[in-house]
Amino acid sequence: MYLTATPKNKLKSNLVEIRIDYGYITFRIIREGPGTLNSQTESPILSLQNVRKSFGGLKAIDDVSFDVAPCRITGLIGPNGAGKTTLFNIISGFHKPDTGEIHFKGKRIDGLSLHQTFNKKLCRTFQISRELKLMTVLDNLMLVPPNQAGEKLWRTWFCPGLVRKQEIQIREKALKILQLVGLTHLKDEYAGNLSGGQKRLLELARTMMADPEMILFDEPGAGVNPSERKTLADRIRQLVQENQITVLLIGHEMELVMDICNPIIVLERGKKLTEGTPDQVRCDPRVLEVYLGGTEE
Numbered sequence: 001m002y003l004t005a006t007p008k009n010k011l012k013s014n015l016v017e018i019r020i021d022y023g024y025i026t027f028r029i030i031r032e033g034p035g036t037l038n039s040q041t042e043s044p045i046l047s048l049q050n051v052r053k054s055f056g057g058l059k060a061i062d063d064v065s066f067d068v069a070p071c072r073i074t075g076l077i078g079p080n081g082a083g084k085t086t087l088f089n090i091i092s093g094f095h096k097p098d099t100g101e102i103h104f105k106g107k108r109i110d111g112l113s114l115h116q117t118f119n120k121k122l123c124r125t126f127q128i129s130r131e132l133k134l135m136t137v138l139d140n141l142m143l144v145p146p147n148q149a150g151e152k153l154w155r156t157w158f159c160p161g162l163v164r165k166q167e168i169q170i171r172e173k174a175l176k177i178l179q180l181v182g183l184t185h186l187k188d189e190y191a192g193n194l195s196g197g198q199k200r201l202l203e204l205a206r207t208m209m210a211d212p213e214m215i216l217f218d219e220p221g222a223g224v225n226p227s228e229r230k231t232l233a234d235r236i237r238q239l240v241q242e243n244q245i246t247v248l249l250i251g252h253e254m255e256l257v258m259d260i261c262n263p264i265i266v267l268e269r270g271k272k273l274t275e276g277t278p279d280q281v282r283c284d285p286r287v288l289e290v291y292l293g294g295t296e297e
């Protein structure tokens with residue numbers, strides 16, 4: 001059986017043809033490729049409507065609305081202080097919005113706690129803390145799943161078999177995820193010894209242990225040297241494609257963002273400036289003004 005997917009430029013710029021060839025019969029499916037949300041055919045996995053958040057007199061998020069299409073990598077960019085991390089804090093439940101609504105998989109989530117959004121499989125990556133740096137890569141992953149039987153001391157006395165079985169399952173899952181992100185060869189290395197790019201992949205791998213449906217990834221390219229960024233970009237893209245995950249990614253490294261994100265949303269001073277494909281965003285004079293204008297000062 002052969003499976004091929006090719007862009008169908010002649011049909012429409014955003015369509016992809018998928019051919020499943022069994023030798024004697026070929027199925028041909030035309031579907032939407034990466035790009036902005038097609039409101040007629042695709043429901044958003046995440047939807048923000050008129051979200052506002054102020055800190056004292058500062059409007060950190062000022063009437064922001066957008067939709068995120070499922071199983072894609074959507075970029076969120078903007079100059080320093082634009083409100084990107086604040087928006088992640090609001091979506092993940094760390095901050096409550098002052099007004100506005102947020103829906104995840106059709107259900108309202110604004111007002112839920114960080115823990116509650118995590119349980120809904122809307123997960124945020126977190127930096128590897130100082131304590132976790134002193135543990136091996138594999139142990140970093142094995143710590144993640146909640147409600148492990150071994151966490152309750154009495155179970156280790158009365159149900160050692162159950163605890164052992166669960167540990168084996170978690171280890172297998174962790175090894176599978178390490179393979180997905182390409183860190184298998186480093187499983188016994190201390191997390192603190194990893195390079196910048198490898199640490200970002202470990203953060204992603206830890207998040208994957210929670211079986212997320214959507215990941216909020218804040219600046220995966222930070223502290224990663226340019227030669228590692230390409231590997232990082234490839235791994236993120238591969239992970240999304242193979243696991244039906246949605247990613248909303250904040251990035252300052254334009255090369256990385258333009259390479260893997262589509263669409264891209266641009267924030268400026270708490271407001272949504274524009275949204276579009278990488279090419280549309282790259283050529284938008286308002287975006288150029290925000291970035292280049294800022295550096296000229």
Ligand SMILES: Nc1ncnc2c1ncn2[C@@H]1O[C@H](COP(=O)(O)OP(=O)(O)OP(=O)(O)O)[C@@H](O)[C@H]1O
Pocket residue numbers: 055058060078079080081082083084085086087
């Ligand atoms: N908890 C807070 N209390 C007060 N002000 C805050 C708080 N969090 C963020 N801000 C302010 O809100 C604005 C947006 O900050 P935010 O961190 O979201 O920007 P950002 O786009 O993530 O910037 P960067 O690219 O530098 O990470 C900034 O002016 C910041 O100082």
Ligand SMILES: [Mg+2]
Pocket residue numbers: 084085086
């Ligand atoms: Mg930030």
